[in-house]
Amino acid sequence: RAFSFAHGSASRVARRARGSERSNAKLTVDVLHAAGALPAAAAAPEGDYKHAAPFDEALHQLNNATRPISEDDVVTLCALVRRLAMLAGDDADLWKALVLTVVRRRFHSRSPEARADAKSEAEDEAALGDGERLIFYVAFVVILHLLREDGHHGLAAKAASVLCSLAPLAGGSRDTCTLLELAAYDALQSTGLNQQRAAHGHAAALAAAAIAFSSDAALQAHPPLLQLVEGAAATLDSDLQLVRAPASDAAASGGSLMSTLHTFVPHNDRGSSKGESHRKLAQCIAEMLVWSRSRAAGEAEGFARGLAALRTLEPSAAASAAAAERSLHAMQAAARRLRKELNASARESGFSLCTAYGLDPSSVTLRMLRRGKAGDLAALATAARRAGDERMLKLLAARNADPDKAVKADSVQALQRSWQPLAEEGEAVDEVRALELQLQQATVR
Numbered sequence: 001r002a003f004s005f006a007h008g009s010a011s012r013v014a015r016r017a018r019g020s021e022r023s024n025a026k027l028t029v030d031v032l033h034a035a036g037a038l039p040a041a042a043a044a045p046e047g048d049y050k051h052a053a054p055f056d057e058a059l060h061q062l063n064n065a066t067r068p069i070s071e072d073d074v075v076t077l078c079a080l081v082r083r084l085a086m087l088a089g090d091d092a093d094l095w096k097a098l099v100l101t102v103v104r105r106r107f108h109s110r111s112p113e114a115r116a117d118a119k120s121e122a123e124d125e126a127a128l129g130d131g132e133r134l135i136f137y138v139a140f141v142v143i144l145h146l147l148r149e150d151g152h153h154g155l156a157a158k159a160a161s162v163l164c165s166l167a168p169l170a171g172g173s174r175d176t177c178t179l180l181e182l183a184a185y186d187a188l189q190s191t192g193l194n195q196q197r198a199a200h201g202h203a204a205a206l207a208a209a210a211i212a213f214s215s216d217a218a219l220q221a222h223p224p225l226l227q228l229v230e231g232a233a234a235t236l237d238s239d240l241q242l243v244r245a246p247a248s249d250a251a252a253s254g255g256s257l258m259s260t261l262h263t264f265v266p267h268n269d270r271g272s273s274k275g276e277s278h279r280k281l282a283q284c285i286a287e288m289l290v291w292s293r294s295r296a297a298g299e300a301e302g303f304a305r306g307l308a309a310l311r312t313l314e315p316s317a318a319a320s321a322a323a324a325e326r327s328l329h330a331m332q333a334a335a336r337r338l339r340k341e342l343n344a345s346a347r348e349s350g351f352s353l354c355t356a357y358g359l360d361p362s363s364v365t366l367r368m369l370r371r372g373k374a375g376d377l378a379a380l381a382t383a384a385r386r387a388g389d390e391r392m393l394k395l396l397a398a399r400n401a402d403p404d405k406a407v408k409a410d411s412v413q414a415l416q417r418s419w420q421p422l423a424e425e426g427e428a429v430d431e432v433r434a435l436e437l438q439l440q441q442a443t444v445r
Contacts, residue, residue: 027134029185030277031071035078036141055087055094063101068134077135081142085156095155099162106136107170133171133178139163140179144186144224160224164231173235177264180232183225184266184286185278187213190222194278202273202281207324209285214310219289229286233293235261240296240338243345260351262342265290268332288328291335303334353380361389369399408443415444 061080068074081098088094140163146156167175188194188209197205212218219226239258266287271280291297298304306327313320313327347356349368353376357364369377377396384392420437 027068027071027074028277029181029279029282031074032138032141032182033145033185033189035071035074036138036145038075038078039082055084055097058084058087059097059101062098062135063105065135067132068138074134074138077138078142081139082146085142085146088155090155092155095159099159102136102139102163103166103170105132106175107131133175136163136167136171136175137178137182141182141186144183147224148186148190157223161227164224164227168231168235173259173261174264176228176232176261177266180225180228180286180290181266181279181282183222183228184289185282187222187225188278188282188285194281197278197281198276203325204321205281206284206328207321208315209281210288210310210324210328211313211315211320213285213289214292214307214313225289229289229293232261232265232290233295235259236265236290236338236342237295239342243342257349258342258346260346262339262346263352265339267335267339284328284332287335288331291331291338294338296338297331297334300334300338302330306330306334351376353377354383357383357392361387361392364392364395366395366398369395 058080062084065077065080066073068077084098085095088098140160143156143160143163146153147160150156164179167179185194191209191212193205193209193212196208219229239262242256242258266283268280268284268287270283271277273280291303292307306329309327310324310331313324343352343355346352347359347363347368351372353364353368353372356368357380364380369380372380377399380392381396384396423437
């Protein structure tokens with residue numbers, strides 16, 4: 001019995017260790033692309049994929065696949081998507097079924113399109129997908145590799161274009177920027193710049209990549225990247241126009257809100273220049289490409305000058321690397337200022353509440369809380385409780401109070417019990433006190 005107990009305990013510990021190892025796997029952009037480059041495993045006996053796995057059966061496997069939590073899971077999922085693409089061949093209907101399945105796995109109740117088109121709870125539950133972000137990314141990576149292997153595959157190119165178009169609707173800004181990073185990484189891999197980074201270091205590869213992708217023609221060879229870059233640049237320009245609009249114009253537009261793209265847009269602070277991962281190189285180039293297509297960046301001091309200087313450099317010249325680094329730093333500084341402008345406006349509007357609270361707790365107002373999102377509000381409440389901030393906790397409690405929906409006082413006695421002394425003339429009144437007085441006034445109207 002003692003041996004059985006010890007053996008059982010050891011087995012449970014081993015299972016927990018394996019589970020921890022799997023769940024803590026870092027599924028980076030490098031891992032996804034390495035798995036996406038692998039050929040489909042377990043080929044059919046005579047190389048005929050249609051006899052090995054019918055399309056419907058493989059699509060059913062994709063529709064029921066669980067979220068990848070290890071590198072082995074990613075390799076298996078990539079092989080499945082590759083097999084589906086091979087089975088689809090030149091059949092547009094099969095490709096359509098594949099893309100719709102991938103998008104449905106990603107679609108979730110809080111996606112922009114789900115909120116815009118919500119009609120009834122029954123319809124929502126029937127139409128919603130699983131919110132599986134990683135499956136969406138893996139499918140996109142596999143299609144990118146198929147395009148690189150067969151650039152004339154029209155249906156694969158169309159599938160990539162559809163995924164790029166639907167990413168903002170099915171998953172939001174985060175998906176758009178993740179696909180942008182994946183596409184930039186693929187472009188760098190196909191041009192040998194990732195390999196150059198591995199051989200000669202980050203600085204040399206970054207200078208070469210900045211010069212190579214500074215021309216408009218360079219993006220034409222990578223249609224998915226071009227589509228994502230132009231879409232992100234247009235969104236950033238729209239956000240900046242909204243932020244800079246006069247208050248009267250903002251009121252006339254019905255209180256339109258900016259996107260959250262500024263939170264996830266690629267920038268040069270992500271990733272490490274010393275590690276083996278090429279993520280930082282992809283982020284730097286994606287940032288340069290997005291802002292170079294932005295009208296606002298073209299008007300910003302230093303950006304246009306840095307981009308023009310990059311386009312005059314020759315990749316083979318010895319002095320080009322240092323000049324490219326200087327130009328890129330000027331462009332990054334200009335992009336950082338624009339991003340800072342968007343971030344500041346987002347905090348003032350009630351987004352990024354925890355960031356605003358960490359910078360200055362007194363800057364968070366009741367108006368900001370009323371426009372905040374559920375996740376931000378929950379995290380802010382946790383931070384306020386931890387800090388013992390009574391003011392913030394009162395603001396959070398008063399967030400849903402609406403004077404227009406106040407219950408009328410049913411008697412003079414009830415009104416006396418809850419009476420709040422009125423503010424004296426010239427007395428400073430904080431937001432909570434002002435709201436309490438508004439509610440009191442509403443109960444006696």
